[in-house]
Amino acid sequence: MNSYLESTARERIERLFDPGSFVEFLPPASRVISPHLGQLDAAVAFDDGVVVGRAFLDGETVFAAAQEGGFMGGAVGEVHGAKLVGLLRRAVTEKIGAVLLLLESGGVRLHEANAGLIAVSEVMRAVLDARAAGVAVVTLAGGSNGVFGGMGIVARCTNAIVMSEEGRLAMSGPEVIETASGVEEFDSRDRALVWRTTGGKHRYLLGDCQAIVSDSVAEFRQAAIAACRAQPTFLCLAELDQEQAMLGERIERFGAMSDPLEIWAALGVEQPAAIPMLDAAQFVAVASPRRLGGR
Template sequence: MSAPHPDIPHVAEARNVDWYEASARHRLTTLLDHGSFIEFMGPTERVVSPHLDLFDLPKQFDDGMVVGRGQFDGKPVLAAAQEGRFMGGAFGEVHGAKLVGLLRAALDVKPDAVLVLFDTGGVRLQEANAGELAIAEIMRALLDARAVGVPVIGLIGGRAGCYGGGGLISGCCSGLVVSEQGRISVSGPEVIETNRGVEEFDSRDRALVWRTMGGKNRRLLGVADAYADDDVESFRAATLELLASPRAFDLDALKARQHMLESRLARFGDCSDAIDVWAKMGAEQPTGVPDLPADAFQALVARIAKEHGA
């Protein structure tokens, strides 16, 4: 028998599915309770990008965004997943509108949560105006959903990471789960190097890119709120944990967040590398952090959080 193929959802409904390798639809169907996912505007409806024909580019029947509803640990949720392999998971008009619609629907149906499985390089250049507008509309809709008490959790561990407008949206979420493979930033490595020079950021230094933007550093800095191993079960457990301790979304919470960011900048602002940051945090072997297995890394996060009350 051949090995299960990641694009075939029925082969492995168990959750030992590799998050990084799985398709958007496969991540969603295995993350949610078995058989509960119902897709809105699925591929048979063929709601495709109206712009890609102009550039003689192939379309995808779901425009790289899978949205729908389902059950998560028995509770009703809305969920969306980006397909990072189609145009880098980038936001175009339809792609973005599907997420806007889902988040606005949350105001009516008041699900227990909205789960957003990010996998994006940012805005699709071929439909950039529509994509940028979509980013703004998504942030507004996301914050509106949070304002009525619906938590919006972002899950990041795909091959495109979460960049550009996707990085901005992730910053609006109630909480983020990230794996080691999940990079989070606004400007990508090449963009920074192009604008600020190779001495500012060497995009070809992969180790530098990963220890700066990768999931471990983002978790240690408090950008992400939970760390998952690279499999669906681990993402599910971390998401459940975040949902179990809901956060307030009010002026006091925003002030506390602002204070955290200011003190983080004051404490680490003069560091020139993530390794310096980790050393200041108190990691015994800062250069060894990228090689730590998940359980040892989780222990480090817990110890640092305890010592600094973060």
């Protein structure tokens, strides 16, 4: 199987990195589980839904974390978050060149609300600390659960984001928006609208992700190699100013628009309704001259 979307976290790790090179930190045999889920009679996982460790990527040593969307939708709890923080801090200590975050998460576990929220904030701080120390942090997003909630913010804190069209990225998930504001605001059952709004193509056009690939582990691998080697590693004021300027431009140009199709047209896409039908290579050819600059 070469589908990134249909692969589990461990399958993605196995296929993305150099064969046989992954060494897991705190594997399931260590039995490090959530201290909260058992008290609530909820299912536990011996890796708490995230795989972390060291691997080679095209011969270079990297650290990697892969969230398991099949366990609680990849949601973050205390142990899950601590594993991510520990990985990022260890990358700084060992002077690792890059950390790959294979994210697939609906956000924080409701079962561990406060602990999960604190964990996500600690992950954000660890990402920024890693970048400040010269470690490139790269997000890969192509899982069926998307990257939402606090992990959506974590993704945007990283150096670069690689997405497939099937991947989704946002702060609030479609169901959350519908519950909070009503179906008139956002119909979570309208799959075309959901993907137009949160999917990889829209995020690429808006400058939120730096590369878009097909649903292929091999293409994710090549994009990850390029991102680790080409992206700036140090977080600096100039980069933050550039990001702020881009966000200001987006509000000014698109703030009154209610559908991504309007935004795509405003960006100069001649046939915006045809965008969802294009494969990744065709889309990049059309979109690259028109997308916002991003980071």
